[in-house]
Amino acid sequence: MTKHIAVSNFTPSLLDEALSISKNTLIANQVEMHPLLRQDEMVEYTKQKRMHLVAYSPLAKGMIYDIPEIAEVAERQGITKAQVSLAWLLSKQNVVPIPKATSEEHQRENFEALDIRLTSDDIQLIESIEDEERIIDPYFAPDW
Numbered sequence: 001m002t003k004h005i006a007v008s009n010f011t012p013s014l015l016d017e018a019l020s021i022s023k024n025t026l027i028a029n030q031v032e033m034h035p036l037l038r039q040d041e042m043v044e045y046t047k048q049k050r051m052h053l054v055a056y057s058p059l060a061k062g063m064i065y066d067i068p069e070i071a072e073v074a075e076r077q078g079i080t081k082a083q084v085s086l087a088w089l090l091s092k093q094n095v096v097p098i099p100k101a102t103s104e105e106h107q108r109e110n111f112e113a114l115d116i117r118l119t120s121d122d123i124q125l126i127e128s129i130e131d132e133e134r135i136i137d138p139y140f141a142p143d144w
């Protein structure tokens with residue numbers, strides 16, 4: 001009856017449990033991901049299981065604008081800080097960012113990020129950011 005099943009905010013152990021009781025694989029897990037929350041383990045997990053990782057709050061609701069490494073990549077690539085974050089997410093084979101933008105200008109900018117290719121130096125610099133921030137963490141959240 002259902003062709004594709006996706007989940008959100010599942011941890012690796014919750015995915016293990018879901019996969020063990022589902023006849024078909026899950027197509028995606030939607031989790032918070034941006035340069036302040038890299039999700040290395042979940043990126044690897046979903047890649048191994050041939051799943052997509054849908055990255056919500058990909059601009060960290062604006063928190064990425066104050067990060068010096070993001071500003072540096074934006075300047076040397078001649079792109080905006082939002083595009084740096086989206087292009088970094090898109091550099092991961094199975095990651096699909098879903099920015100929310102109400103203004104037309106932001107929507108255009110975000111679509112343009114689909115064509116931006118960061119260099120390995122850019123990616124290395126972004127991944128050297130030490131600060132970590134999880135924005136969405138309600139009381140009913142799983143044990144991340």
Ligand SMILES: NC(=O)c1ccc[n+]([C@@H]2O[C@H](COP(=O)([O-])OP(=O)(O)OC[C@H]3O[C@@H](n4cnc5c(N)ncnc54)[C@H](OP(=O)(O)O)[C@@H]3O)[C@@H](O)[C@H]2O)c1
Nearest residue numbers: 008056057058059060061082098099100101102103106109
């Ligand atoms: N599954 C879950 O539990 C879960 C939890 C949270 C969020 N989500 C989903 O994730 C999606 C996006 O997340 P979010 O809204 O939390 O955060 P976000 O996409 O990181 O940030 C949205 C904010 O960024 C601004 N923005 C968008 N594009 C921009 C650009 N190019 N330059 C500068 N600012 C820009 C928007 O402003 P403007 O509106 O003024 O353009 C808005 O204030 C939503 O569709 C939401 O439903 C899912």
